[in-house]
Amino acid sequence: MGLFYCAYRRLNKPTAVRILRTAGLSTQSHHLTSESPYVRAFGSPNAEKLKGKDGDFLYFPDFFSQAEQETLLKLALWKLDRVDSRRRRRRRRKESTEPPQGPSVGSNNLQCMFDPSSDYGFEDGHFDSVITRYRESLITAFPNPSTIGAPSYSSILKRVYDLLPQSAGSELARDLYYDKVLPEGSPEISPALDQPFEQPLQTSTHALHLAPDGYILPHVDNVDASGTVIIGVSLGADRILRLEEATQDGPQLKIAHKGWDVLLNSGSLYIQKDSIRYEYAHSILPYGDESVWNNTQLVPGHRVSLMVRDIKPEVAS
Numbered sequence: 001m002g003l004f005y006c007a008y009r010r011l012n013k014p015t016a017v018r019i020l021r022t023a024g025l026s027t028q029s030h031h032l033t034s035e036s037p038y039v040r041a042f043g044s045p046n047a048e049k050l051k052g053k054d055g056d057f058l059y060f061p062d063f064f065s066q067a068e069q070e071t072l073l074k075l076a077l078w079k080l081d082r083v084d085s086r087r088r089r090r091r092r093r094k095e096s097t098e099p100p101q102g103p104s105v106g107s108n109n110l111q112c113m114f115d116p117s118s119d120y121g122f123e124d125g126h127f128d129s130v131i132t133r134y135r136e137s138l139i140t141a142f143p144n145p146s147t148i149g150a151p152s153y154s155s156i157l158k159r160v161y162d163l164l165p166q167s168a169g170s171e172l173a174r175d176l177y178y179d180k181v182l183p184e185g186s187p188e189i190s191p192a193l194d195q196p197f198e199q200p201l202q203t204s205t206h207a208l209h210l211a212p213d214g215y216i217l218p219h220v221d222n223v224d225a226s227g228t229v230i231i232g233v234s235l236g237a238d239r240i241l242r243l244e245e246a247t248q249d250g251p252q253l254k255i256a257h258k259g260w261d262v263l264l265n266s267g268s269l270y271i272q273k274d275s276i277r278y279e280y281a282h283s284i285l286p287y288g289d290e291s292v293w294n295n296t297q298l299v300p301g302h303r304v305s306l307m308v309r310d311i312k313p314e315v316a317s
């Protein structure tokens with residue numbers, strides 16, 4: 001990884017996005033139906049349908065600091081690389097013969113932490129798959145920060161998990177927290193961090209790496225596999241999330257081609273739940289003609305998302 005490039009790239013965020021960013025870390029949230037530089041209508045959305053449900057989609061553009069983004073990305077890439085055999089092969093070869101590589105594409109935040117696309121074992125997606133050119137892994141155990149060369153990250157994750165609603169599974173989650181995030185006696189955990197979650201619950205956490213030429217077609221996450229809340233953390237290149245009204249017609253998902261687009265920048269977090277989770281399809285647009293914001297094309301680049309979902313009580317028990 002070329003850290004020099006990281007510092008350099010930070011100064012070169014694309015103008016369209018840079019002008020939208022506030023100066024520092026902020027927990028200001030944006031809704032779909034109120035005016036925001038990060039949200040635009042797509043088609044002619046029915047805002048009435050979301051009346052009183054503002055909280056069903058929340059967007060925090062600056063949820064994580066630059067340092068926190070780097071730590072989370074290290075964690076995600078560490079896990080993704082462990083399950084990517086192509087990546088492991090490439091890495092061994094590179095370590096023995098080549099100096100560290102600079103960025104391959106784009107000028108977005110964190111691109112310096114990625115290698116060229118050809119070094120990764122991206123899946124092409126199957127004929128019925130909604131996602132193309134990606135790597136994915138469930139994160140079930142959290143490594144000791146020293147293993148991934150990162151500072152303690154439990155408090156960063158805690159801020160994410162604390163956004164999930166309380167559930168009957170809080171005891172189990174507390175155990176998971178101690179076992180996986182804070183191994184007993186872990187020397188780098190300060191007493192202040194060594195506290196149980198206030199609002200824990202059973203969760204699943206996925207890391208999803210989308211190649212610059214990857215994209216996700218409209219879909220509703222499997223309603224049998226997880227609960228009512230989906231949290232998405234964005235790390236890396238800017239992408240557009242599209243939310244469109246959708247209805248299930250037997251096995252067919254009918255898309256109404258109206259809803260909202262949300263500009264997802266690095267360090268942002270979104271929450272979709274209830275009406276948005278079930279009555280809208282979501283997609284990540286490909287780069288190119290569709291990925292234009294304020295008349296400026298988004299610069300293609302790698303993006304990793306951390307997807308946190310609550311586990312349905314009947315699945316968890």
Ligand SMILES: O=C(O)CCC(=O)C(=O)O
Binds near residue numbers: 208216221232233284
């Ligand atoms: O990367 C994202 O923000 C969305 C991912 C997604 O839709 C999924 O994993 O089901």
Ligand SMILES: [Fe+2]
Binds near residue numbers: 282
């Ligand atoms: Fe999804």
